Amino acid sequence: EVQLLESGGGLVQPGGSLRLSCTASKFTSSNYAMAWVRQAPGKGLEWVSSVDSDGGATYYADSVKGRFTISRDNSKDTLYLQMNSLRAEDTAVYYCAKYYGPGTSGGRLFDYWGQGILVTVSS
Amino acid sequence: DIHMTQSPSSVSASVGDRVTITCRASQGINNWLAWYQQKPGTAPKLLIHAASSLQSGVPSRFSGSGSGTDFTLTISSLQPEDFATYYCQQGNSFPITFGQGTRLEIK
Numbered sequence: 367e368v369q370l371l372e373s374g375g376g377l378v379q380p381g382g383s384l385r386l387s388c389t390a391s392k393f394t395s396s397n398y399a400m401a402w403v404r405q406a407p408g409k410g411l412e413w414v415s416s417v418d419s420d421g422g423a424t425y426y427a428d429s430v431k432g433r434f435t436i437s438r439d440n441s442k443d444t445l446y447l448q449m450n451s452l453r454a455e456d457t458a459v460y461y462c463a464k465y466y467g468p469g470t471s472g473g474r475l476f477d478y479w480g481q482g483i484l485v486t487v488s489s
Numbered sequence: 490d491i492h493m494t495q496s497p498s499s500v501s502a503s504v505g506d507r508v509t510i511t512c513r514a515s516q517g518i519n520n521w522l523a524w525y526q527q528k529p530g531t532a533p534k535l536l537i538h539a540a541s542s543l544q545s546g547v548p549s550r551f552s553g554s555g556s557g558t559d560f561t562l563t564i565s566s567l568q569p570e571d572f573a574t575y576y577c578q579q580g581n582s583f584p585i586t587f588g589q590g591t592r593l594e595i596k
Contacts, residue, residue, distance in 0.1 A: 401585070411525075411533065411576055413585035425583045466523075466538055473521030473539065474580030479532035 368393045368478040370462050375483035382452050382487070388445040388462030388480055396420070396440040399465040401476065402447050404458035404485075414460070415447065419469065430456075452487045459484050491515050491579050495588035501596040506567045510591045512577035514558045521581040524553055524562045527590075528573045536575075537562065567593075 374386040386402070401416040415436040416425045424436050435448040445462050459482040466472030492515040502508050512522065520540040525533035535544045537553035540560055550565040564571055572595050577588040 410590045411527075411578070411587040413587070416583070416585070427584050461532055466535075472580075473519075473523075474583075474585050475521065475523040475535070475538050475578065476525075476533075477535050477538070477544065479534075482532055 368464060370464065370478060370480035372460065372462055372480045372483035375460065375485045377486045377488065378452055379489050380453060380487055383448070383450045384452065384485060386447040386449065386460055386462075386483060386485070388447075390443045390445070390464070393464070395438075395443045395445075395464075397468045399469070399474075400438065400445045401463045401465065401474075402436065402445075403461045403463055403476070403479075404456075405461070405482075406455075406458045409458075412458075416465075416474065417445070449485070452485075454487050457485060457487045490584055491518060491582060491586050493577055493579055493586050493588040495575075495577055495591050497591060498589065499592040499594060501594045502567055503596045504567050504569055506596075508564045508567060508593065510562045510575055510577075510593075512555075512560045512562070512588050514560075514579055517557050518579040518581035520556055521579060522553075522555070522560050523578045523580065524551075525576045525578065526571075526573045527576065533576065569595075 369391045402414040417436045433451045461482045462480045463476035464478040466475045466477040494513045522540045524537040527533045541553045
């Protein structure tokens with residue numbers, strides 16, 4: 367079955383940087399767009415960013431635009447999220463998620479999620 | 490941005506009950522709607538995609554309906570493992586948005 371494994375989370379001071387990784391297995395990741403979704407403690411789900419299957423197009427929530435960068439290396443089946451200028455309000459569990467269908471054939475819906483990785487921004 | 494409004498925010502029900510959760514989009518989303526179930530400490534799990542298509546492996550007591558801006562998730566006969574939080578999500582356009590969640594609790 368499809369597996370997504372996040373890494374790179376942890377504690378960082380406000381204004382600091384962190385890079386998350388998500389390694390995919392058991393499917394051809396280069397055929398699918400991917401996304402990051404976060405969940406602040408005790409709160410709901412918030413979409414953060416998406417990247418097309420070949421990395422050519424990226425999309426961001428206004429709350430992270432200009433600070434976060436999504437990318438992918440299909441040769442390594444790995445998705446990244448570079449997070450700069452981190453703020454306390456970025457504290458959350460970050461999930462990587464696979465789009466349901468190739469391209470946008472399944473809408474921008476997510477059929478598989480990683481287990482999540484905690485990012486804590488605090489001094 | 491498309492705003493997704495779920496109701497109710499929480500509901501108490503008993504095993505065997507029929508439960509309905511609604512999700513309203515602030516504009517049409519061409520049925521690009523998903524329903525997810527999330528249990529504490531775990532990732533969301535896809536239940537329904539494209540408004541009414543049951544994801545493989547999901548029990549048939551879950552069903553989705555609706556079109557345009559109004560959508561519904563129905564659980565026909567609650568089982569103990571169904572007590573969780575449910576989210577709707579629109580995938581029609583960016584930014585992708587989620588409903589605020591519906592917490593389903595045991596009565």
